[in-house]
Amino acid sequence: MKSVRLGLVGLGNMGRAHKANILAGKVKGLELTAICDLPAALEGVEEEDLAKFTDAGDMIASGKVDAIHIATPHPFHCAIGCQALEAGLHVMMEKPLAVHKAECEQLINAYHDKTKVFAAMFNQRTDPLYRKLKSLIDEGELGEIRRVQWNVTDWFRSQEYYASGGWRATWKGEGGGVLLNQCPHNLDLFQWMFGMPSEVHGFCNFGRYHQIEVEDDVSAYFRYANGCNALFVTSTGEAPGVNRLEVVGEQGLVTIEGGTIRFRRNRVPMSQFSDETFSSFGQPEVWEVDVPVTGEAGQHLEILRNFTNAILHDEKLISPAVEGIHSVELANAVLYSAWTNQTIQLPLDSSAYAAELQDRIDQSSFKKRQPRQQGGASADDFAKSF
Numbered sequence: 107m108k109s110v111r112l113g114l115v116g117l118g119n120m121g122r123a124h125k126a127n128i129l130a131g132k133v134k135g136l137e138l139t140a141i142c143d144l145p146a147a148l149e150g151v152e153e154e155d156l157a158k159f160t161d162a163g164d165m166i167a168s169g170k171v172d173a174i175h176i177a178t179p180h181p182f183h184c185a186i187g188c189q190a191l192e193a194g195l196h197v198m199m200e201k202p203l204a205v206h207k208a209e210c211e212q213l214i215n216a217y218h219d220k221t222k223v224f225a226a227m228f229n230q231r232t233d234p235l236y237r238k239l240k241s242l243i244d245e246g247e248l249g250e251i252r253r254v255q256w257n258v259t260d261w262f263r264s265q266e267y268y269a270s271g272g273w274r275a276t277w278k279g280e281g282g283g284v285l286l287n288q289c290p291h292n293l294d295l296f297q298w299m300f301g302m303p304s305e306v307h308g309f310c311n312f313g314r315y316h317q318i319e320v321e322d323d324v325s326a327y328f329r330y331a332n333g334c335n336a337l338f339v340t341s342t343g344e345a346p347g348v349n350r351l352e353v354v355g356e357q358g359l360v361t362i363e364g365g366t367i368r369f370r371r372n373r374v375p376m377s378q379f380s381d382e383t384f385s386s387f388g389q390p391e392v393w394e395v396d397v398p399v400t401g402e403a404g405q406h407l408e409i410l411r412n413f414t415n416a417i418l419h420d421e422k423l424i425s426p427a428v429e430g431i432h433s434v435e436l437a438n439a440v441l442y443s444a445w446t447n448q449t450i451q452l453p454l455d456s457s458a459y460a461a462e463l464q465d466r467i468d469q470s471s472f473k474k475r476q477p478r479q480q481g482g483a484s485a486d487d488f489a490k491s492f
Contacts, residue, residue, distance in 0.1 A: 110417050113140040113171035115162050115186060117147045120200055121177035132407055136414045140170050162186045166193050173417065176200060179273045180280050184209035188216040196223040198413050201290040203430030205281030206438050206463055207456035210431035223416045228425035230291040231298065233403040235362050240299045249356025249375050254300055254336035260347030261288040261340065268318050269477035275318035277466045283320030284342045285437035293433035296338065302432055303328035307449045308440030315343025319472040326440045367397040
């Protein structure tokens with residue numbers, strides 16, 4: 107195979123961006139041969155050589171694609187992904203992998219043919235800042251991790267943003283709010299760098315800053331088996347927001363903020379100093395280190411190039427889709443904790459969560475404010491098509 111024939115399902119914001127990049131030749135070896143969306147979305151497509159479908163199943167069975175990129179609203183990831191995997195196609199999935207853990211399990215169970223590539227669009231894994239931090243952790247430069255705090259409130263969204271699509275910010279259309287839309291990237295990085303906690307307690311405000319029924323303000327506490335405590339704070343309603351990650355290890359404090367990494371490095375591990383010092387108020391000697399970071403984040407293009415090279419040249423995946431279950435489980439656990447006002451033990455009971463979410467979908471009578479400029483397909487519109 108000299109090139110990969112790709113079918114793109116969903117021409118929303120991300121779908122259109124991927125379409126433009128691929129057609130511009132920015133991903134060597136990747137050829138866009140087919141697209142799939144609602145009839146109205148296809149009317150504006152000028153490229154006559156692209157096969158056009160209004161049913162994802164028809165595209166999958168057409169023989170015109172080797173791989174499929176799923177960029178639909180979240181609730182359709184599982185069904186389309188399972189169908190594509192079972193048909194033996196390579197699959198790229200936009201984040202999140204699915205709405206809830208049970209659907210992630212269905213996708214993973216449908217991934218029978220491991221000669222096929224199954225990847226997820228976790229493009230933040232290409233950021234050299236987080237790559238550097240992960241290497242520091244993995245190589246033991248920080249020692250055992252004692253505390254993590256990540257304030258990521260720079261996801262500000264206006265009311266008009268939520269009104270722009272009928273599927274946005276509803277239990278039925280998205281399965282959640284900031285945790286399922288904006289923060290899959292951050293939650294993926296969290297588990298990628300620090301692993302999965304053993305306990306989760308979430309505090310969520312639903313529609314605190316916007317006329318929506320899902321969470322737009324979150325504080326979540328993660329507890330790890332070694333006693334490490336972590337705090338994750340996010341919101342789409344705070345301006346100006348902040349993105350500051352603090353990691354405390356035996357060897358000192360690392361902060362990422364404003365595109366830089368600072369390491370306040372203990373000359374002696376803090377627990378060792380505490381045990382050995384004769385001083386009541388002494389502290390370890392600290393070295394202030396600006397950690398050098400080189401390179402640029404390749405973002406979506408790097409993930410697409412990696413996906414293509416994994417198919418053509420067996421390149422190792424940056425973001426295997428099977429790892430996408432972890433960020434979904436964290437998001438689900440935070441919501442489940444907030445709904446039940448309980449600390450949730452991991453692994454999460456996926457069937458119990460799915461049932462609780464379905465109850466909220468069934469009982470919802472929420473009506474969103476309409477956008478100033480009418481438009482945006484509803485979840486029901488997508489369901490009829492996909």
